[in-house]
Amino acid sequence: MDASEIPLDSAAHTHDGFFKAVFSQPEHAVAFFKSHLPAEVTALVEWPSLELLPGSFVKSSLQQAHSDLLFSVRMGERETLLYLLFEHQSTPDPAMPLRLLGYMSEIHLKHHKENKLPLRPVLPFVLHQGPDRWTASTAFEDLFELEGEAREALLPFLPKFSHALLDLTRFDPSAGEEDARVRAVLQLMKLAREKELLRFFRWLSRFSAKDLSENLLRLILLYAMHSDSDLDAEKIYHNLSSNPELEKSTMSVAEKLRAEGRVEGLTEGNWIGKIQTLEEFLEKAISSNEVLEAMTLAELEALHALLHREYEVRFKRG
Structure with missing residues (x-):
């Protein structure tokens, strides 16, 4: 499955849809993981091998607060899976490691049913949009109350894993993200949650128009204008006016969206x-x-x- 199979325009109107529309594209997923996985992991991954796998493991009752994407990559002679879970509910879930265990178990059971052993490692990663800071532990073993000798005796019998985490309430994309495309995406997600979208477009005016493809600009505009019903194209143009080249590119994309009935009119x-x-x-x-x-x-x-x-x-x- 590739990005061309995903209904980008309709999906981009929602937090989860924007996430899927952007990160289902391998070039964006690669840039994101390269920036936010541990260096010892990224050094082993053959990034050209990254492939989006079909399906979702989030139950339908939770899909308005969580979305997920599953990727396959090569690490040496073996295949490894990168499981990216996007959380955008108001309050972080302290039981997230338990939920991830369920999703990872489904992935392993599906693989075992189709391919038997050996299993493929699954690396879970949570992208948290906020608004509250993530304060819960990322380690599964911390969900138990174990002390002293009981902890030492029982830990060998418990599943042991931690999930990677990017908490946008604590992360400044403008300073901490190297890839320009991912920097723009994460900054938009952060400021959309903070209801500061005009500030986002003022910040975006520092970008070169060459850094943002027409497709990415399209998704940015759709997501921004749906996230804030008071935001219109004229306000966006005004906040991009210091960058005539980017303003012109944005106006071109906005006119196409308007002609399609996708933006305010x-x-x-x-x-x-x-x-x-x-x-x-x-x-x-x-x-x-x-x-x-x-x-x-x-x-x-x-x-x-x-x-x-x-x-x-x-x-x-x-």
Whole structure:
């Protein structure tokens, strides 16, 4: 499975969709892992071998707060799996190692069923968007209350692993991320959670237009404008005005999105695209174009406002 099989435009309207749309692309995943895995691991990985594997191990009831991607890479003569879990719920989960154990067990059982032994190592990585800082332990053994002799006696019988963690509430992408594309993505995710998107575009104005592909700019605009209903293209252009080249590139992408009904506008087609996106995210039946086209502009605006309020209550507040 490659990025071309993922519905980037509709997916990019959500936290989890933006994550998947960006990091399902191998070049972005490679840059991310190279920056944030331990050096002793990255030195052993044959990065051109990285491949996105199909499927998700997050249960449907948790998919609005968690998303995951599974990658295969070569390390020497053996295949290793990199499991990237994205968490964007309001409060960090102290039982995360237990959840990861379940996901890793599913991965191992699937492999054993299809290929028998030996199993492939699975390296779990959690990307936490916030808003609260991650204070829970990343080690599975710390989920137990073991003291003294009992701890020493029982630890050999317990699963032992830790997950890697990037907590965006503690990480400054502008200073700590080498790859320009990943730096922009992580800074956007961080400031979107902090509701500081205009500050993001002022910061982005320091980028060269050559650093950001049209596809990445497209995803950035879709995600940003859905994350903040008050954000519009003119505000974005104003905050990019110190960089005419990037402003021009962004305007070009925004015009294409507007023509497709993907961003704020006053036409029925624009409202239809926004309504169908919200219905998809809220797991409602998707209204057909025929039904929506029969509504007046005022009715479309009212329906969008109703869906957007439900989105705010369910996913953005608290």
